[in-house]
Amino acid sequence: MAQSLPSPAKAQRSADTRAWLIVSGVTVLWLIAYNSVKPLADWLTFALLGLAPGSRLGDAVAFFLYDVPKILLLLTGMIFAISTLRTFFSPERVRQTLGGKREGVGNVIGAGLGVLTPFCSCSAVPLFIGFVKAGVPLGVTFSFLIAAPMVDGVALALLLGLFGWQLAGLYLVAGMTIAIIAGLIIGRMNMERHVEDFVWEIRGGDGAVAEEKYTWTRRFDEAWEQVREIVGKVWPYVVIGIAIGAGIHGFVPEDALAGIMGKEAWWSVPAGVILGVPLYSNVAGVIPVVDALMAKGAAMGTMLAFMMSVVALSLPELIILRRVLKPRLIATFVAIVATGIILVGYLFNLVI
Amino acid sequence: MLNVKVLGSGCANCKRLEQRVQKVLADHGLEGEVEKVTDYGEMMRWNILKTPGLVVNDVLVASGRIPNEDEIAGWLAK
Numbered sequence: 273m274a275q276s277l278p279s280p281a282k283a284q285r286s287a288d289t290r291a292w293l294i295v296s297g298v299t300v301l302w303l304i305a306y307n308s309v310k311p312l313a314d315w316l317t318f319a320l321l322g323l324a325p326g327s328r329l330g331d332a333v334a335f336f337l338y339d340v341p342k343i344l345l346l347l348t349g350m351i352f353a354i355s356t357l358r359t360f361f362s363p364e365r366v367r368q369t370l371g372g373k374r375e376g377v378g379n380v381i382g383a384g385l386g387v388l389t390p391f392c393s394c395s396a397v398p399l400f401i402g403f404v405k406a407g408v409p410l411g412v413t414f415s416f417l418i419a420a421p422m423v424d425g426v427a428l429a430l431l432l433g434l435f436g437w438q439l440a441g442l443y444l445v446a447g448m449t450i451a452i453i454a455g456l457i458i459g460r461m462n463m464e465r466h467v468e469d470f471v472w473e474i475r476g477g478d479g480a481v482a483e484e485k486y487t488w489t490r491r492f493d494e495a496w497e498q499v500r501e502i503v504g505k506v507w508p509y510v511v512i513g514i515a516i517g518a519g520i521h522g523f524v525p526e527d528a529l530a531g532i533m534g535k536e537a538w539w540s541v542p543a544g545v546i547l548g549v550p551l552y553s554n555v556a557g558v559i560p561v562v563d564a565l566m567a568k569g570a571a572m573g574t575m576l577a578f579m580m581s582v583v584a585l586s587l588p589e590l591i592i593l594r595r596v597l598k599p600r601l602i603a604t605f606v607a608i609v610a611t612g613i614i615l616v617g618y619l620f621n622l623v624i
Numbered sequence: 625m626l627n628v629k630v631l632g633s634g635c636a637n638c639k640r641l642e643q644r645v646q647k648v649l650a651d652h653g654l655e656g657e658v659e660k661v662t663d664y665g666e667m668m669r670w671n672i673l674k675t676p677g678l679v680v681n682d683v684l685v686a687s688g689r690i691p692n693e694d695e696i697a698g699w700l701a702k
Binding site for chain 2 (some may be wrong): 362363364392395397398402403405473592595
């Protein structure tokens with residue numbers, strides 16, 4: 273009796289082992305599926321449908337049949353991996369970590385944690401109040417709030433799948449840099465009085481819910497729940513986006529867009545940022561189109577700025593934040609982030 | 625009688641949580657009132673960082689996720 277584990281712990285351990293086995297098995301299946309997408313798509317297009325390789329329609333159809341399953345598989349895998357990783361981070365712990373931090377280091381940590389902490393825009397207000405009330409500096413709070421939607425899992429998964437890890441990495445670095453610098457500037461501007469007064473008057477309760485112990489089974493369960501929720505929500509956009517992309521891919525001539533979306537068209541960067549604001553939450557449909565546009569001569573910096581605007585400057589989130597921020601602070605926030613995105617756009621157009 | 629509060633601004637997750645609570649109450653034949661708290665000042669009495677929050681008889685039991693029916697039943701049965 274003494275040497276054996278108490279039975280609940282034992283049961284949990286075997287449940288965790290089983291969960292790991294299932295996840296490993298599914299990973300193997302995932303890899304097999306991922307590697308058979310390309311040959312399968314080619315076979316469907318050219319052998320089964322009898323389209324000629326190199327023809328416009330053939331190219332468009334092959335592109336569509338290859339990209340849809342590839343991107344959906346990547347989304348599923350990436351969201352699962354990211355969500356599992358995120359179960360190790362909670363906003364409660366982030367708040368503790370950031371509470372005593374000074375600006376500077378605080379902004380860097382804030383932006384980093386913004387990427388890693390699960391967070392949805394409906395929680396933006398309680399999170400904001402909770403951070404500010406706990407003594408997290410305003411600028412550090414903003415670094416967190418800017419980084420969280422900007423470097424989002426769906427965007428990263430699509431960039432990785434369509435453009436490769438170099439561009440996904442660049443996007444990550446650029447997004448975090450904007451979050452850090454924007455937070456630093458907002459912190460310097462001493463805008464505390466432009467936070468709605470009721471925020472400072474709230475008398476917080478004594479404590480948040482005690483954190484339950486996470487088991488691997490629960491981490492995987494929650495990650496899977498996330499996959500179902502996110503992929504279930506975005507897949508139609510992915511399909512539509514890839515369909516439009518496939519059309520562009522097959523039917524728009526090379527370099528047709530260089531004149532309006534290329535490096536020489538300086539105005540296309542701010543135009544892309546403005547266009548991105550109303551396209552919030554459709555990043556899943558936007559990225560495949562961007563991919564196709566770039567193949568036809570659109571400049572990378574311009575497209576990067578456009579994508580960042582889609583995720584970071586969203587109308588509904590601004591409306592939600594308006595509950596806690598006065599118009600001056602909202603306007604400042606939008607202006608700084610938009611400027612940052614435009615600068616990133618020009619920088620990439622200049623360098624690459 | 626049980627008093628259950630769902631904290632949240634009315635987003636999809638808050639509505640799902642409320643429906644689930646109603647279902648658990650009905651399934652277990654429990655009597656209770658379910659309140660929706662949408663005011664941020666009121667919500668922050670429980671110091672939550674993520675919505676939805678679930679409060680049973682004035683005690684916060686979960687936040688930032690939608691617990692499953694068994695969990696909810698456990699809290700309501702206490």
